[in-house]
Amino acid sequence: MTLKTCKAKNHFDLKTWTCVSDDFDVIRLTKTILTSIVTHQNVDNLNLNKLQEELNKQLSGKKFLLVLDDVWNRNYDDWVDFSRPLGASARGSKIIVSTRNHEVAKIMGTLPAYQLKKLSYNDCLAIFAQHSLGTRDFSSHMSLEEIGRKIVTKCDGLPLAAQTLGGLLRGEHDRREWERVLISKIWELPEERCRIIPALAVSYYYLPPTLKQCFAYCSLLPKDYEFEEEEIILLWCASGFLDHKEGQNPSEDLGRDFFKELCSRSFFQQSATDASRFVMHDLINDLARWAAGETYFTLEYTSEVNKQQRFSRNLRHLSYICGEYDGVERFEKLYDIQHLRTFLPLMLLNSRHGYLAHSILPKLFKLQSLRVFSLRGYxxxxxxDSVGDLRYLRHLNLSGTEIRTLPESVNKLYNLHTLLLVGCRRLKKLCADMGNLIKLHHLNNSNTDLLKEMPVGIGKLTCLQTLCNFVVGKDSGSGLPELKLLIHLRGTLKISKLENVKDVDCGMCTALPSVGQLPSLKHLTVRGMSRVKRLGSEFYGNDSPIPFPCLETLRFEDMQEWEDWIPHGSSQGVERFPKLRELHILRCSKLRGTFPECLPALQMLVIYRCEEFSVSVTSLPALCNLQINGCEELSVSLTSLPALCNLQIAVETSFMVTYI
Structure with a gap:
């Protein structure tokens, strides 16, 4: 961090950055700025007047720095409306606006605009070398320097071009591959055929065909739209880009490989504001639209209700930004596109929920070639009931809607792969029987607190990987035994309405279930099972060759009668808990058994109030944090612990440490 950067940070009381893009929505921008200043405040239901009053209050007498990135709006009145509460700030506050439109600079600026120049040749060369070779120069690859310099010359000082082409050649040290990029005819495309930087066209040209398909699909994302990895992968799955043959990895795993590859080539980059999200640079977005052709179309945001945009007869995939009220006029030309496969409304961050005219849905459900259909946020x-006529549908997103029940006809969607119900806070009932949806991989029903029960037949959905909330049925619904067949579940599972269990399977249990057989389990907590006295082979999964292959954290709490922990009895050399990073044993007062012998990845070990526990902590090469508290008789041998950097010991009576 430079001295100038430190001075800038210390100079302002408040600092905030927001991406504006095409949609200069005064309410959305005010919400974004306000929530970045006051993170705990809910502003969703406030009107513009209340929002500006609150922002005025928060800025009053404070010196702030506001960055408005990528502004396109040339309406001076919008700028006046937006800037009203900013006048309450202290003298010396600054607003920085970035734009690619000179008219915007004239309207919003009080100082002359600063024109960003192209990078110097040497800086551009350093960026290219960093992304292609992992170093800032060619000292370790002198044979590639000459041709690398020629490629950088064609980048014309544009950092994105240097970064993208560097990513294309990442890890590739064969001179012939570099020459192939340099002499590619894509560089020579006339501007009327390719309105993007030729360097970016080259990077697309060398993608494998399957990756080209996946990347072109991303043309449906609006500029500056922040997306999650899983969101894109599920759309690729639904569109058939990731279909796998018998015996191969699941399509989702293939999608993660594709996503990682596109990231490594700089087509996607991590969001600056949220590490869990990604964005595409505007020029990369232009590249995707160029690659997609007329089979993809993004319906641009417009405040003109009657403005029409033409749809090609070859259109297969459509997206648009949800409006506050989307009426018949917006989709009037769409109903003739019988081969449409994707209907994808998208919501920008902090945008309000929208309304969809009632007459639109029945017409949309006549588009029977749909694979992806979303009503998210409406x-x-x-x-x-006509939703059941969409027999090819693979992806149905109803997240954030106000639906109360799923129509029974949803059970006729035999090809459904993904059903998203995130945040459907009024949802009380799914279909009475979902047993026909045998191809369903993802049922995301998180934040559906009014849901009464899981329907009959949920155990038949043996392909399920995602089931966020299993609500135990009382009489007619599914009970806990249905879960035993869902062996592919991964991620987070919440089990609610346990009061509906007839024979209650925890306070009376004398043994733990065979959770070691769950191949994707990452986090396990065992708490309050007061009748369990020993952990043995049943816990690991009896004959399981590698128990707990993915487990990362393991916690035992309040196991009052637990006495023995018997090691896994498989053959010598088999790793137990190969990925376990954290182990917590808390308030297990009678435990005195054997500690697992081989924990190669363990970094943290916490033992609290295990008065009789005697353990030899040895051969833990990754252990860096050891905490022991409230143990009356505990003997610990610190042997071969090269990574240990934090040792905390608080004991009440006797404690012995042996250093070897």
Missing amino acids: CISELP
Whole structure:
């Protein structure tokens, strides 16, 4: 960090950055700025007047720095409306606006605009070398320097071009591959055929065909739209880009490989504001639209209700930004596109929920070639039964809607792969029987607190990988035994309404279930099982060759009668808990058994109030944090612990440490 950067940070009381892009929505921008200043405040239901009053209050007398990135709006009145509360700030506050439009600079600026120049040749060369070779120069690869310099010359000082082409050649040290990029005819495309930087076209040209498909699909994302990895992968799955043959890895795993590859080539980059999200640079977005052709179309945001945009007869995939009210006029030309496969409304961060005209849904459900259909974020309380006519549908997103029940006809969607119900806070009932949805991989029903029960037949959905909330049924619904067949579940599983269990399977249990057989389990907590006295082979999964292959954290709490922990009895050399990073044993007062012998990845060990526990902590090469508290008789031998950097010991009576 430079001295100038430190001075800038210390100079302002408040600092905030927001991406504006095409949609200069005064309410959305005010919400974004306000929530970045006051993170705990809910501003979703405030009107513009209340929002500006609150922002005025927060800025009053404070010196702030506000960055408005990528502004396109040339409406001076919008700028006046937006800037009203900013005048309450202290003298010396600054607003920085970035734009690619000279008219915007004239309208918003009080100082002359600063024109960003292209990078110097040497800086551009350093960026290219960093992304292609992992170093800032060619000292370790002198044979590639000459041709590398020629490629950088064609980048014309544009950092994104240097970064993208560097990513294309990442780890590739064969001179012939570099020459192939240099002499590619894509560089020579006339501007009327390719309105993007030729360097980016080259990077697309050398993608494998399957990756080209996946990247072109991303043309549906609006500029500056922040997306999650899983969101894109599920759309690729639904569109058939990741279909796998018998015996191969699941399509989702293939999708993660594709996503990682596109990231490594700089087509996607991590969001600056949220590490869990990604964005595409505007020029990369242009590249995707160029690659997609007329089979993809993004319906641009417009405040003009009657403005029409033409749809090609070859259109297969459509996206648009949700409006506050989307009426018949917006989709009037769409109903003739019988081969449409994707209907994808998208919401920008901090945008409000929208309304969809009632007459639109029945017409959309006549588009029977749909694979992807989303109504995310619309204030819709019910779906017509005709949703069951979408026999090819693989992806249905109803997240954030106000639906109360799923129509029974959803059970006819035999090809459904993904059903998203995130945040459907009024949802009380799924279909009475979901047993026909045998291809369903993902049922994301997180934050559906009013859901009464899981329907009958949920155990038949043996392909399920995602089931966020299993609500135990009382009479007609599914009970806990249905879970035993869902062996592919991964991620987070919440089990609610346990009061509906007839024979209650925890306070009376004398043994733990065979959770070691769950191949994707990452986090396990065992708490309050007061009748369990020993952990043995049943816990590991009896004959399981590698128990707990993915487990990362393991916690035992309040196991009052637990006495013995018997090691896994498989053959010598088999790793137990190969990925376990954290082990916590808390308030297990009678435990005195054997400690697992081989924990190669363990970094943290916490033992608290295990008064009789005697353990030899040895051969833990990765252990760096050891905490022991409230143990009356505990003997610990610190042997071969090269990574240990934090040792905390608080004992009440006797304690012995042996250093070897």
